[in-house]
Amino acid sequence: MQLPLPLPELAQxxxxxxGPEDRVYVNRSLRLDQIDWVGFDMDYTLAIYHQEEMxxxxxxxxxxxxxxxxxxxxLLGMKYRTNFPIRGLLVDRKLxxxxxxxxxxxxxxxxxxxxxxxxxxxxxxxxxxxLRPASSRYHWVDSLYALSEVTVYSAAIEALEATGESVDPxxxxxxxxxxxxxxxxxxxxxxxxxxxxxxxxxxxxxxAQTLHALRSSGKRLFLLTNSYPAYTERMMTYLLExxxxxxxxxxxxxxxxVVTAAGKPSFFAGDTPVMKVANLDDPPExxxxxEGKVTRGSTYASGSFATLQALLDTSPDRVLYVGDHIYGxxxxxxxxxxxxxxxxxxxxxxxxxxxxxxQHSIARLDGLLEIRDQLLxxxxxxxxxxxxxxxxxxxxxxxxAAYEASRVRHKRAVDRLRQRLKVIEAEYDQLEAGVDHRFxxxxxxxFKAGPxxxxxxxxxxxxxxxxxxxxxxxxxxxxxxxxxxPRDRMPHELV
Ligand SMILES: [Mg+2]
Numbered sequence: 164m165q166l167p168l169p170l171p172e173l174a175q176x177x178x179x180x181x182g183p184e185d186r187v188y189v190n191r192s193l194r195l196d197q198i199d200w201v202g203f204d205m206d207y208t209l210a211i212y213h214q215e216e217m218x219x220x221x222x223x224x225x226x227x228x229x230x231x232x233x234x235x236x237x238l239l240g241m242k243y244r245t246n247f248p249i250r251g252l253l254v255d256r257k258l259x260x261x262x263x264x265x266x267x268x269x270x271x272x273x274x275x276x277x278x279x280x281x282x283x284x285x286x287x288x289x290x291x292x293x294l295r296p297a298s299s300r301y302h303w304v305d306s307l308y309a310l311s312e313v314t315v316y317s318a319a320i321e322a323l324e325a326t327g328e329s330v331d332p333x334x335x336x337x338x339x340x341x342x343x344x345x346x347x348x349x350x351x352x353x354x355x356x357x358x359x360x361x362x363x364x365x366x367x368x369x370x371a372q373t374l375h376a377l378r379s380s381g382k383r384l385f386l387l388t389n390s391y392p393a394y395t396e397r398m399m400t401y402l403l404e405x406x407x408x409x410x411x412x413x414x415x416x417x418x419x420x421v422v423t424a425a426g427k428p429s430f431f432a433g434d435t436p437v438m439k440v441a442n443l444d445d446p447p448e449x450x451x452x453x454e455g456k457v458t459r460g461s462t463y464a465s466g467s468f469a470t471l472q473a474l475l476d477t478s479p480d481r482v483l484y485v486g487d488h489i490y491g492x493x494x495x496x497x498x499x500x501x502x503x504x505x506x507x508x509x510x511x512x513x514x515x516x517x518x519x520x521x522q523h524s525i526a527r528l529d530g531l532l533e534i535r536d537q538l539l540x541x542x543x544x545x546x547x548x549x550x551x552x553x554x555x556x557x558x559x560x561x562x563x564a565a566y567e568a569s570r571v572r573h574k575r576a577v578d579r580l581r582q583r584l585k586v587i588e589a590e591y592d593q594l595e596a597g598v599d600h601r602f603x604x605x606x607x608x609x610f611k612a613g614p615x616x617x618x619x620x621x622x623x624x625x626x627x628x629x630x631x632x633x634x635x636x637x638x639x640x641x642x643x644x645x646x647x648x649p650r651d652r653m654p655h656e657l658v
Contacts, residue, residue, distance in 0.1 A: 181639040183515045184632055189646040191628040193503055196643040199477040201377055204427075204486035205388035207307055208507045209634060210398050211365040214307060218245040220355055220363070221311040224346035229319070229338060237322055238315075244277065248313035249606050250489070250510070251619020254302040258288060259320045259332030261304075261313055265612035266621035268294045272606060276321030279605075296618075302336065305490045307509065315339050353394055360401045369635035371403050374417045380642025385420040387430075387471070387484070389491075392423045392443040392462045415460050422471060424464040427488070428495040437466035437474065468500050485634060489622050497626040504627050510609050511632035517602040524598045531591045532614075535584065542580040549573035 180186065203209050222245070226238045253262050255273075260280065262273040270289040273280040280288070296303065304313055316339050323330045346352050356363045374384060388395055403414035411417060422437065424447070438450035440462040450464050457463065457474055472479055479501035486492025487507040496502045508514075552570035556562045562570065599607030610620035623630055629646060631637075640646075 184512050185636050185639050187629050187631040187636055189629055189648045190624050192648045193628045193646045198483045199481040200383050200475050202385045202387050202484040204492050205390055207487040209402055212363055216363050218311045221352055222315055224351040225315050225342045228342035228345055243314050243318050245314050247605055248310045249603055249609055252304045253296055256333040256336045257300045261317055263606050263612055264618040265615035266618055271612040276317055306488045312339055312343055357397050366402055367635050373635045373638040376638055383419045384417055386418050387422045387425050389425050389427055392440045395423045396443050419459055420457050422463045422466055428491040431468045431495040431499045433467050434469045435465055435467040437470050438464045440464050494626045505629040506627035508630055514609055521598045521601055524594055528594055531587055535587050538580055538584050545573045545576040
C-alpha cells in the first residue's frame with residue numbers, strides 16, 4: 164500500500180498561522196469575500212473594559228444601593244472575590260446557588276455562597292429531575308458585564324446567612340439586579356467611566372488599523388450598540404481618535420451607519436423604526452423616525468433587525484456581526500436572522516495559556532480513563548468467574564482442589580483490581596482538579612465541564628461562526644480570507 168505524502172502546502176499554511184492568541188477560531192466556515200457589511204457592538208467588543216476596575220465600580224455602586232434599601236452595612240466593607248464568577252454560569256434564584264452545567268444541562272459544579280456543594284448535595288438539588296435553564300428560577304450569566312452581579316450575590320448570600328438572618332434568595336437576586344441596573348441608569352457607573360476613560364477602558368492600538376483594512380477591502384462598517392448616543396460618542400472618540408489613530412479625521416468616518424440605544428436582544432424581533440438623533444444629548448422623546456436614506460456622520464437610535472437590514476442594501480447572509488454578548492449579540496442574531504456572527508471572548512488568552520500548560524495532564528487524564536476502562540473490564544470478568552465457582556461450590560457442597568484454587572485466585576484478583584481502580588480514580592480526580600485550577604480556581608475551563616463541553620462552550624460552538632479574543636485579531640487575515648471550520652466528526656466516525 165502506498166502512503167499518501169503530506170501536502171507541502173499544508174506545512175506552509177501551518178507556518179503562516181498567527182499565534183494562538185492572535186487567531187480567529189472557526190465553528191462554521193465563512194468566506195470574507197462574501198461579506199459586504201461588518202457590524203460591531205461597542206461595549207466589551209470595540210471597547211475592552213478593564214474587568215477588575217469595572218467590577219470594583221459596579222460592586223461599590225450596587226452595595227451602596229442595597230444598603231439604602233435596608234440591607235446591613237456589612238455589605239459595604241466586605242472583601243469581594245471578583246475572580247469568583249465566570250461567564251456561562253447559571254444563578255439558581257430559588258436555592259441561592261450558582262451552578263455550571265455541561266452541554267447536557269448536567270450540573271458539574273455548584274456553590275452556595277462561597278461554599279462548593281458536595282456531589283450528594285448537587286445530586287439532590289439538580290440531578291433527579293430535568294433542569295430547565297429557561298425558566299424564571301434560573302438566570303444566565305452571559306456577559307462580562309454581569310459578572311459583578313454574581314460576585315455580589317454569592318458574597319451577600321454568605322454574609323447574610325452567617326448573621327443567622329433568614330434570606331430569600333430570589334428576592335435578594337432581584338434586588339441585586341435592580342441595584343446594578345439603577346446604577347447604570349442614574350449615571351453612578353457611566354459617569355465614573357467617562358470621567359477616567361483610561362482607567363476603565365483598554366484602547367487597542369491596532370483597532371483603527373483593523374477597521375481601516377476592512378474598509379480598504381471594500382467592506383462597509385456599521386456600529387450597533389445598546390449604549391446611548393452621548394456615551395457612544397465619547398467612547399468611540401477615545402478608541403479611534405488621538406495618538407496612534409490613522410488618517411481618519413473622525414471615528415465616524417470608519418462607519419457608514421451608527422445605531423445607538425439598539426435595545427438588543429429585543430432589537431432582533433419586531434419592526435421598531437430606526438430613529439434619527441439630532442443632538443447627542445437629546446432624550447429619546449426627541450428622536451424622530453428616520454425618513455428616506457441614512458446619512459454618514461449622523462447618529463441613529465433604536466430600530467430593529469428588520470428596519471436596519473432594509474437600510475443595508477444587501478442580503479442578511481452577507482452581513483457579519485461582531486459582538487461579545489453570547490445571547491444578545493450572537494445567539495439571538497443567529498437564531499432569528501441570517502446574519503453571520505463573530506464572538507469576542509476576552510477570556511481566550513487565559514484559556515489558551517491554561518490549555519497549553521495542561522496538555523501533558525490532559526493526555527494523562529485520557530490515558531487514565533483508558534486504563535480504568537480496561538481494569539473495569541477485567542474486574543467484571545474475574546467477578547463473573549468467581550461468582551460462577553461460588554455457585555458451583557454451594558450447589559455441589561464443596562469444590563475440587565483445582566476449582567477451589569481457581570475460585571480463590573479470581574477473588575483475589577477482584578480485590579486487587581478494586582484497589583487499583585481506587586488508586587487510578589484518586590489520581591484522576593487529583594489531576595483533573597489541578598487542570599481545572601489552572602483554568603480557573605473555582606470553575607475550571609470556560610469551555611469545558613469535566614470531559615464534556617460546557618453549556619457555554621456549546622452555545623459558542625452552536626451560534627458563533629467565528630470567535631476570537633479581540634477585534635484587532637482580524638488584521639492577521641487577508642481581507643478575502645476563507646475561514647474554514649475544522650471538519651466535524653461524529654463519534655461513529657472516530658473509530
Ligand atoms: Mg457588548
